[in-house]
Amino acid sequence: MSAATNAAKPVARRGRPSFLQLLVANRLSAFGLVLLVLIAGLALITPWLPLPSPDVTNPADRLMRPMTDGHLLGTDQLGRDLFSRLLWGTRVSIAVGLSATIVAAIFGSAIGLIAGYAGGRTDNIMMRGIDMLMAFPYILLALAIVAVLGPGLLNALYAIAVVNIPFFARNIRGVTLSLARREFVDAAKLSGKGHIRILLSEVLPNVLPVIVITMSTTVGWMILETAGLSFLGLGAQPPQADLGSMLGEGRKVLFNAPHVSIVPGLMIFALVMSINLLGDGIRDVLDPRLKSGALSRPSAATAVRRESVPEMPRETGAALDVRDLKTQFHVGGEVYKAVGGVSFQLNKHECLGLVGESGSGKSVTAMSLLGLVPTPPGRIAGGRVIHEGKDLLEASEAELRRLRGGAFAYVFQDPLSTLHPLFSVGDQITEAIRAHQPLSYREAWKKAVELLSLVRIPNAAERAHSYPHQLSGGMRQRISIAMALANDAEILIADEPTTALDVTVQAQILKLMAALQDEKGSALLFITHDFGVVSEISDRVAVMYAGRIVETGPTDEVLFSPAHPYTRKLIDCVPVLGEPERRLDAIAGLPPAVNRLPEGCAFADRCPHVEAACRKGDIALDDLGPGRAVRCIKPLTAGREEAAQ
Amino acid sequence: MLVYFLKRLAMVVPVLFGLTVIVFLIMAMIPGDAATAILGAYATPENVARINQQLGLDRSLPEQYFIWLGNLLQGDLGRSYSLNRPVLDEVLERFNATLVLAGAALLLCTVFGLLAGIVSAVRQFGWTDRIVTFFVLIGISMPSFWLGLILILVFAVNLRWLPPSGMFAIYGGGGPLDLLAHLILPAVTLAVVATGVIARLTRAAMLEVLRQDYIRTARAKGLTERRVIYRHAFKAALVSVIPVIGIQAGFVLGGAVYIETVFQWPGIGRMLVQAISTRDLLLVQGGVLVVAASYVLFNLLADVAQHLLDPRLKS
Ligand code: SF4
Numbered sequence: 024m025s026a027a028t029n030a031a032k033p034v035a036r037r038g039r040p041s042f043l044q045l046l047v048a049n050r051l052s053a054f055g056l057v058l059l060v061l062i063a064g065l066a067l068i069t070p071w072l073p074l075p076s077p078d079v080t081n082p083a084d085r086l087m088r089p090m091t092d093g094h095l096l097g098t099d100q101l102g103r104d105l106f107s108r109l110l111w112g113t114r115v116s117i118a119v120g121l122s123a124t125i126v127a128a129i130f131g132s133a134i135g136l137i138a139g140y141a142g143g144r145t146d147n148i149m150m151r152g153i154d155m156l157m158a159f160p161y162i163l164l165a166l167a168i169v170a171v172l173g174p175g176l177l178n179a180l181y182a183i184a185v186v187n188i189p190f191f192a193r194n195i196r197g198v199t200l201s202l203a204r205r206e207f208v209d210a211a212k213l214s215g216k217g218h219i220r221i222l223l224s225e226v227l228p229n230v231l232p233v234i235v236i237t238m239s240t241t242v243g244w245m246i247l248e249t250a251g252l253s254f255l256g257l258g259a260q261p262p263q264a265d266l267g268s269m270l271g272e273g274r275k276v277l278f279n280a281p282h283v284s285i286v287p288g289l290m291i292f293a294l295v296m297s298i299n300l301l302g303d304g305i306r307d308v309l310d311p312r313l314k315s316g317a318l319s320r321p322s323a324a325t326a327v328r329r330e331s332v333p334e335m336p337r338e339t340g341a342a343l344d345v346r347d348l349k350t351q352f353h354v355g356g357e358v359y360k361a362v363g364g365v366s367f368q369l370n371k372h373e374c375l376g377l378v379g380e381s382g383s384g385k386s387v388t389a390m391s392l393l394g395l396v397p398t399p400p401g402r403i404a405g406g407r408v409i410h411e412g413k414d415l416l417e418a419s420e421a422e423l424r425r426l427r428g429g430a431f432a433y434v435f436q437d438p439l440s441t442l443h444p445l446f447s448v449g450d451q452i453t454e455a456i457r458a459h460q461p462l463s464y465r466e467a468w469k470k471a472v473e474l475l476s477l478v479r480i481p482n483a484a485e486r487a488h489s490y491p492h493q494l495s496g497g498m499r500q501r502i503s504i505a506m507a508l509a510n511d512a513e514i515l516i517a518d519e520p521t522t523a524l525d526v527t528v529q530a531q532i533l534k535l536m537a538a539l540q541d542e543k544g545s546a547l548l549f550i551t552h553d554f555g556v557v558s559e560i561s562d563r564v565a566v567m568y569a570g571r572i573v574e575t576g577p578t579d580e581v582l583f584s585p586a587h588p589y590t591r592k593l594i595d596c597v598p599v600l601g602e603p604e605r606r607l608d609a610i611a612g613l614p615p616a617v618n619r620l621p622e623g624c625a626f627a628d629r630c631p632h633v634e635a636a637c638r639k640g641d642i643a644l645d646d647l648g649p650g651r652a653v654r655c656i657k658p659l660t661a662g663r664e665e666a667a668q
Numbered sequence: 669m670l671v672y673f674l675k676r677l678a679m680v681v682p683v684l685f686g687l688t689v690i691v692f693l694i695m696a697m698i699p700g701d702a703a704t705a706i707l708g709a710y711a712t713p714e715n716v717a718r719i720n721q722q723l724g725l726d727r728s729l730p731e732q733y734f735i736w737l738g739n740l741l742q743g744d745l746g747r748s749y750s751l752n753r754p755v756l757d758e759v760l761e762r763f764n765a766t767l768v769l770a771g772a773a774l775l776l777c778t779v780f781g782l783l784a785g786i787v788s789a790v791r792q793f794g795w796t797d798r799i800v801t802f803f804v805l806i807g808i809s810m811p812s813f814w815l816g817l818i819l820i821l822v823f824a825v826n827l828r829w830l831p832p833s834g835m836f837a838i839y840g841g842g843g844p845l846d847l848l849a850h851l852i853l854p855a856v857t858l859a860v861v862a863t864g865v866i867a868r869l870t871r872a873a874m875l876e877v878l879r880q881d882y883i884r885t886a887r888a889k890g891l892t893e894r895r896v897i898y899r900h901a902f903k904a905a906l907v908s909v910i911p912v913i914g915i916q917a918g919f920v921l922g923g924a925v926y927i928e929t930v931f932q933w934p935g936i937g938r939m940l941v942q943a944i945s946t947r948d949l950l951l952v953q954g955g956v957l958v959v960a961a962s963y964v965l966f967n968l969l970a971d972v973a974q975h976l977l978d979p980r981l982k983s
Pocket residue numbers: 587588589624625626627628630631632633634637642654655656657658
């Protein structure tokens with residue numbers, strides 16, 4: 024809703040819009056609601072409308088076309104007024120469908136409540152029974168029941184209700200099962216309430232929404248199916264008529280008077296569609312994932328809409344030159360500045376550590392380089408990413424594809440979720456090779472096995488046939504590394520590659536990466552939150568906070584004498600062997616939300632040295648000697664630090 | 669894989685057993701005297717006695733069940749009194765026709781449902797997506813028996829492209845082409861709802877999968893978007909859609925009852941409707957049993973297919 028309409032409706036402005044408003048905001052479900060109200064309203068007032076009786080036959084007027092005078096929709100083969108019959112039939116169909124829904128809801132919910140509440144054997148036996156019922160094709164079971172009870176509208180109603188009981192029983196049981204173990208139920212039990220009273224007073228009210236939702240999703244079906252049984256002549260019997268039996272009778276004169284069957288069919292269609300539209304709307308409103316836009320499909324490359332483009336710098340000889348990179352997430356009218364102007368250079372053969380807490384923007388920075396940030400909601404809003412004199416933010420999708428996995432290779436954090444679960448690891452590496460080298464599958468597979476040995480996987484030829492879930496965490500990470508090495512990438516980007524692993528495996532993987540980087544001579548951008556890891560592998564570090572680099576310099580220097588208070592804290596977080604108390608699990612306070620960055624220093628709220636000047640204006644990244652820079656107006660010096668402690 | 673298949677097959681046995689119990693119980697629950705229900709209120713006492721004995725109704729319920737089951741296992745489903753022939757013969761003959769129809773419909777809904785779902789997920793919020801979503805909504809809201817009538821009106825009566833009913837032409841028919849011509853309209857009609865359901869779920873599954881980390885990995889490898897979508901995303905989505913296709917088999921087999929009636933297809937659904945109106949309960953029983961058993965087998969197939977695709981399920 025735009026700001027203008029919000030302002031026009033003062034009620035809507037405060038707090039969250041109401042359920043109904045959300046529902047109406049969805050145009051289709053609003054249409055469904057209107058249609059349903061219209062049909063139901065017409066059906067309700069039918070007895071008071073000036074209509075001819077639906078059952079009065081008049082052979083002289085048989086099969087009149089629609090729009091003839093006196094008969095809006097014409098007449099059927101017995102000369103009965105179709106419009107009148109349609110409205111009366113709709114009444115019957117709605118009544119039967121609703122009743123069937125209610126019957127199914129009552130019995131199904133009762134079964135679900137009891138099974139879920141009792142648990143154990145009772146649950147097991149009841150649910151086996153329900154499973155048995157579901158082993159029948161839906162309509163077939165209804166037919167069998169009608170066969171036993173005999174044709175008739177009421178029997179059709181029962182039959183349809185019975186076949187829908189499993190849906191209710193299953194849904195309600197699931198919810199009840201989790202509720203039955205909650206404290207308030209235990210409390211009620213302790214207070215001496217009987218089981219039935221607990222079920223009715225404690226559990227049922229909590230389950231009610233699920234019952235209502237299940238009803239709204241099944242009522243359309245039930246109307247359709249009872250109409251179907253009537254159509255087959257197994258439901259409503261003459262002279263009683265519902266929409267289905269009207270359609271069934273109309274079918275006999277299909278060829279010379281099609282309107283007699285088209286009209287009631289259209290009504291069923293409209294009725295069921297309006298219910299489905301409304302049901303979809305309700306579901307959308309209740310499903311919070313749709314609201315956040317998280318269900319949107321990410322595009323192949325991040326959208327680039329740059330508001331600021333820095334000058335193309337002179338050739339620096341760096342493998343990668345990032346200038347003032349800005350990446351944002353646009354969610355529900357809010358702009359999250361995940362990366363707010365990051366610049367760094369990655370030199371050939373060097374390892375640069377990008378350090379920061381989660382949410383500092385370090386991963387997003389890495390993903391932005393080759394457009395791997397999902398759009399929506401991501402968007403690159405500024406900067407340049409220069410590689411071999413070309414700005415990658417201007418590259419076409421095809422060019423990006425060539426670089427991805429080619430000159431640039433990624434190693435991601437959690438290899439269980441980043442490797443495809445349904446392809447063997449050998450196949451996934453083979454695919455990575457073949458994306459960039461003109462090899463046959465067989466040749467590439469051979470190369471994949473070699474890569475697996477290179478990353479020290481025992482029995483590589485055999486292991487290549489394994490699937491990710493069959494391997495240990497450390498093995499999986501070796502697989503990802505092998506995949507990253509597939510095409511002798513110039514630049515490796517490792518995003519927390521050791522975080523998901525335990526300490527010993529972490530050390531092995533680090534050693535392996537360092538050795539391989541050395542051997543292959545590639546540049547490595549290593550992203551982590553752990554200064555301990557950084558100190559082992561990187562030559563230089565860049566510390567990120569709230570989407571910006573706050574300090575950079577050679578690893579040893581930064582580690583030995585950090586200049587930014589945040590860096591100091593991060594280093595303090597590193598556990599030291601034999602001194603478990605030193606591990607401060609987190610720095611007190613939280614980083615600022617990147618959609619509401621404060622003026623001045625983003626770290627001000629958590630900084631022990633904060634003063635008034637820190638909260639004014641933009642704080643620049645100041646040079647602090649060769650290769651070192653810090654974004655702080657009062658950088659730490661050895662002396663001041665002593666004083667602070 | 670073979671071990672799994674055999675295990676899964678063994679699990680089918682109790683389900684089939686349960687089916688026979690339910691079918692038996694439903695038939696045993698006929699209110700009033702079964703013999704009068706079958707023969708009508710004016711049956712002679714001798715006939716009633718004969719039927720009672722024929723049905724074994726003079727014994728206890730479990731006894732009756734095991735006798736009935738024993739007969740069933742020997743392929744004896746009793747005799748249809750309205751057709752005066754063994755139920756099994758009639759049922760199997762009719763089932764063939766239903767299998768052709770339901771098989772064609774399942775093929776259609778699987779192919780088009782998957783395609784529509786993928787296209788609509790890939791072009792999310794675009795025009796294609798909107799059109800697909802619109803048709804899906806119409807498809808799942810439409811009474812299939814009504815759609816059948818309209819298709820007959822349009823394609824058989826007005827355009828005269830296709831025959832309106834039956835499985836073969838009465839004169840000079842019988843070839844596969846003749847069958848195909850007769851099959852198109854009913855199969856399409858039967859497939860519409862299931863196509864909608866499958867398309868909807870495929871779209872949802874694709875959107876879910878496309879946000880997974882391993883899709884980012886696939887892109888980071890430099891794969892073409894086509895490969896990312898049709899190999900990486902589709903395979904993962906398919907794993908969650910296959911059980912739904914299995915369930916749709918049940919709706920298709922059930923929906924055949926309407927479609928066979930509309931198109932006068934000589935299948936088991938139409939037989940059931942006729943048997944119910946003539947109260948030929950043994951025929952109903954046999955028909956229900958065979959269709960239900962075939963549904964169980966369809967689900968077994970879906971299960972096996974899922975296992976073939978997803979190595980995680982093997983362990
Ligand atoms: S600028 Fe001020 S608040 Fe920010 S880190 Fe430096 S001393 Fe702390």
